Amino acid sequence: MHYYQGREQILKKVRQLAQLQFNSQSIDIFPDFTANVAKARAAFTEVKKRIHNRPNDQYGLIYPAKLRIIFIGDKREFTDPDKAMEFVTYTIVASMQRSAIGVCVPEWDGLICWPQGFPGTLTKTPCPRYIYDFNHAEHAYRRCDSNGSWVLAESSNKTWVNYTECIKSPEPNKKRQVFFERLHIMYTVGYAVSFSSLLVAIFIIGYFRRLHCTRNYIHMHLFVSFMLRAVSIFVKDHVVHTSARLQEFDAVLMNNFTNAVDVAPVDTSQYMGCKVTVLLFIYFLATNYYWILVEGLYLHSLIFMAFLSDSKYLWGFTLIGWGVPALFVAAWAVVRAMLADARSPESGPLRCPLGGLNG
Incomplete structure (x- = not known):
């Protein structure tokens, strides 16, 4: 409506009505x-x-x-x-x-959710931040062919992917490196002092015949379990510092999650010592807790079953302290060997988890 007076009258009337409706539908009127x-x-x-x-x-x-x-x-x-x-x-x-x-469809490869790729181009995505050891400033790569399909690796019928930049660690943080070196020295000294003290305690109990009794025998077993735990820590540190380079460990980690990675093949035999070290550490750690349980069971028996012979207790307690953990660790080792090692050659061995085992 282009007539000024008529338009103003209509707008004035609409303002007075506040809300204009027709067939239950609201109607809004604006100036031209x-x-x-x-x-x-x-x-x-x-x-x-x-x-x-x-x-x-x-x-x-x-x-x-x-x-x-x-x-x-x-x-x-x-x-x-x-x-x-x-x-x-x-x-x-x-x-x-x-x-x-057609385009290369987005997909999850077990490690990264890859975005859509365009035909004939190289697709890159940042190295995931939830992988702590990765270089988060770099990228991983895939290639999309001209037909809109992800390129396959030549050695296998699996998607080609390049994580080389991700596993190249940036320059180490010196402050952080110094912190972990000091931490390593502290717990090494602590375990060494603990080992020496327990060794002296065992010698004293064993030397003086007056101290020979069921209670002290149980104490000696507990001391030995702590000593073996300390020894497993020392062996673990030795295996870590003399095993393969960190980059090879990272390459193995990549093979767990990806289908094909551009890294050199890793010799699986070098991980045997690592696996044995992990197995022994877990066993000695379990015996620690079971001998602590035995200490409690012995105190319970003194109160509620005083009429039974201590010599019978000792054989049963020895079986609980050393035998029961062996059953659980053996079952764990068998399942681990079946599920983690019985894999295709392309997927590679499982990374040996020694870094966080300090008990």
């Missing part, structure tokens, strides 16, 4: 567009033509001159026609073209 508003809305005409034939995408002009586009659930609003055209051209239209020629 000014020349500037009409010009601004007309500037979006070409943009609307570009997305007019896409039924799955919604768009509309919002008063006074704002274009709203909903593309795959993503709502965008534009007041600049050039930016709206750029979004339509490089996002919506490009998506239509990619759908026509």
Whole structure:
């Protein structure tokens, strides 16, 4: 309506009614567009033509001159026609073209969720931050062929992926390195002092015959379990410092999660000492807790079963302290060997988890 008086009367009446409805639908009445508003809305005409034939995408002009586009659930609003055209051209239209020629689909490879890859290009993604030993400033790579499929490794029928940059550790943090070196010295000295003290205690109990009794025999078994635990820690440190380089360990870790990694093959025999060390450590750690349990059982027997012979107790307690942990650790070793080592040659051996075993 272009008549000023009639338009003002209608707007005045609408303001008095507050809310105008027709067939339970609200009706909004706005003043006629000014020349500037009409010009601004007309500037979006070409943009609307570009997305007019896409039924799955919604768009509309919002008063006074704002274009709203909903593309795959993503709502965008534009007041600049050039930016709206750029979004339509490089996002919506490009998506239509990619759908026509096919793309490498996003997928999870066990370590990284790979994004969509475009035919004939190298796709890269940042090294995951949830892998502590990775170099988080670098990237992993995959290649998408011209047919829209991920390139396979030549040595196997599995997807090619390159984690070389991820397993190249950045320059070590000197403060952090000094901290762990000091920590290593502290717990080594602590275990050495504990071992020496327990050795002296065992010698004293064994030398003086007056100290020979069931209670002290149980104490000696507990002391021996702590000493063997300390020895397993020393052996673990020796195996770690004389085993393969850190990069080889990381390469093995990669083989657990990926299908094909560009790293040199690793000799599986070098991990035998590591596996034995882990097995012994877990066993001696378990005997520690079981001999502590035996101490409690012995005190309980003194109170509630005083009429039984101490010599019978000792054989039963020895079986509990050394035998029961052996059963659980043996079962764990068998399951570990069956599930972790019985794998295809391409997947490689399981990384030996020595780094965090200090008890």
